[in-house]
Amino acid sequence: MNTDPLRLLAAMALGLAWVGWTAWVWWRNRAVQPDAMEERAGAAERPSTVLMPYASQTGLAAALAHEAAARLRAAGMAVTVLPLSAVDTARLRATSFLLIVASTIGEGDPPDNAAAFVARTLPAVPGLSLTGLRYGVLALGDRHYRRFCGFGRALDQALAASGAQRLFDRIDVDQGDPQALAAWRRALDRLAPGRLAPPESESESEPSIVRWQLAARTHLNPGSPGEPLYHLVFEPLGPTPAWRAGDIARIVLEETEPDAPAQDLVDAHTAGPSGATGPQVWPAAGSVRPAGDVLAGAGEVRDYSLASLPSDGRAELLVRLHRRSDGGLGRGSGWLTRQLPLGASIRLDVRANPACHVPEARLPLILVGSGSGLAGLRAQLKARGETLGRQPSACGPAWLLFGERSPAHDRPFADEIDAWLAQGVLQRADHAYSRPADGRPGRHVQSLLVQHAAELRDWLDAGALLYVCGSRQRLGEGVEQALLQLLGDEAVLALREAGRYRRDVY
Ligand SMILES: Cc1cc2nc3c(=O)[nH]c(=O)nc-3n(C[C@H](O)[C@H](O)[C@H](O)COP(=O)(O)O)c2cc1C
Structure with a gap:
């Protein structure tokens, strides 16, 4: 062993110098590394150009995409907003x-x-090797459904499987939950730190709220073998907001007190198809529910197609009383048709639903519906009637194909339909009844499409827009099958992509 003291001192000094130098390097790196890493990550994840597709049925996703785009554009980014179907591999x-x-x-x-995206693009996404892609998903849904945000999840999974990198974890929004939407806006802000100024018109607060008073409720189908269908009329307790045929009334279930005496209000059932009101069948305002009865589902929201136009000065809805499999009443429909006293005020927000707007009154219009789906069709026919009154040459022909249960009891708004036929708002109306009660077999509205297949093709060849409104299960799926059978998959997809097959199904 070497015991020379000078060499020992030199070795110790060298060792100390090495330790000191490495410690300094470590300290220096330790001090600068986080910023440098953040800078690198930030630069890589700070987009200048963003593709913002939306998949939307009733318009909320579309509205949120446009709002987000405005927010990012205000920060100097180029953003393209488009329906998801316009995105290919x-x-x-x-x-x-x-x-x-x-x-x-x-x-x-x-x-x-x-x-179109689901049919053509989504299956290919996991195999695309999109390693250069950064993405984020805002998934809208409702936890009452078994597959909460199912489609948003599927998109997120397919993109992750392709090797694309998440900019942030998927944000799931339950019934428009403001906290989740605030998280989404924060995620947008992080894409452009320090640069973002919200667009002037945008406010994160609730939209201006107009309360509406229940002015009339009419049972439209007494004696029907089906569940009761009601026509509800709400009058605004403030300025009437603007909306278009196809738009939606979002109603918040809440405990209510009557705001007005009920003597001028109508709560009735129709005497027959004419729509004339019969005897009052519901108690007057304030006497419907026992004191202290707490509304189940308070705070939940329900969407209904608007059956009227702003020019009517009222929001009109068609509500079918829903009976659950356990025999109980649906919370929304039970509240609106059985509990809400006449004269009570409710919160009703009008929501734009661009997917169900008819872009041009000149287009021939094929209206297909059943049951409470008449609400959306009625709004479209009212809009046509207004156009016809203003400028007859700007109004295309319309054809109504409508399904109900019994011809004796289920003929809602029969007088209006006759008047539209007489005025030329409607060129033809065909009805299908599932329970005719005269020994004839029952049939559904899709059988009308099959029966009139030649005319259907003629109308579509003339550029007609097909508008379907009603229950997804009872109407939407049957009509879809009939169209696929009559026209073929590609033709139906092409109609959809051209915006000529619009559905308001629920
Ligand atoms: C008929 C209907 C079916 C729905 N099904 C589901 C569902 O299966 N899972 C879910 O999470 N949300 C479901 N929702 C809730 C919607 O996703 C939610 O209302 C969303 O905000 C609608 O956005 P949009 O207006 O862009 O279409 C459904 C809504 C409706 C009207």
Whole structure:
């Protein structure tokens, strides 16, 4: 062993110098590394161009995509907003930053305006190797459904499987939950730190709220073998907001007190198809429910197609009383048709539903519906009637195909339909009854499409827009099958993509 003291001292000094130098390097790196890492990550994840597709049935996802785009544009980014169906694999490959806003409908299904994407693009996504793509998903849904945000999840999983990197974890929004939407806006802000100024018109607060008073409730189908259908009329307790045929009334279930005496209000059932009101069948305001009865489901929201136009000065709805399998009443329909006293005021927000707007009154219009789906069809026919009154040459022909249960008891708004036929708002109206009660077999509205297949093709060849409104299960699926059978998959997809097959199904 070497015991020379000088060499020992030199070795110790060298060792100390090495330790000191490495410690200094470590300290220096330790001090600068976080910023440098953040800078690198930030630069890589700070987009200048963003693709923002939306998949939306009733318009919320579309509205949120446009709002987010305005927010990012205000920060100097170039943002392209488009329906998800306009996105194909080539576009995905050419994209670096993707923000998708997607709702889920049916039982975990994609909205209609995502149909082409789901048919052609989604199955290929996991195999695309999109390692250069950064993405984020805002998934809209409702926890009452078994497959909460099912479509948003499917998109997120497919993109992750392709090797694309998440900019942030998927944000699931339960019934428009403001906290989840605030998280989404914060995620947008992080994409452009220090640069973001919300657009002037945008406010994160609730939309201006108009309360509405229940002015009339009419039972439209007494004696029907089906569940009761009600026509509800709400009058605004403030300025009437603007809306278009196809738009939606979002109603918040809440405990209510009557705001007005009930003597001028109508709560009745119709004497027959004419719509004339018969005897009052409901108690007057304030006497419906025992004191202290707490509304189950308070705070929940329900969407209904508006059956009237702003020019009517009222929001009118058609509500079918829903009976659950355990015999109880649906919370929304039970409250509106059985509990809400006349004269009570409720919160009703009008929501734009661009997917169900008819872009041009000149287009021939084929209206297909059943039951409470008449609400959306009625609004479209009222809009046509207004156009016809103003400028007859701007109004195209319309054809109504409508299904109900019994011809004796289920003929809602028969007088109005006759008047529209007489005025030329409607060129023809065909009805199908599932329970005719005269020995003839029952049939559904899709059988009308099959029966009149030749005319259907003629109307479509003339550029007609097909508008379907009613229960997804009872109407939407049957009509879809009939169309696929009559026209073929490609033709139905082409109609959808051209915006000529619009569905308001629930
Ligand atoms: C008929 C219907 C079916 C729905 N099905 C589901 C579902 O299966 N899962 C879910 O999470 N949300 C479901 N929802 C809730 C919607 O996703 C939610 O209302 C969403 O905000 C709608 O967005 P949109 O207006 O962009 O279509 C459904 C809503 C409706 C009206």
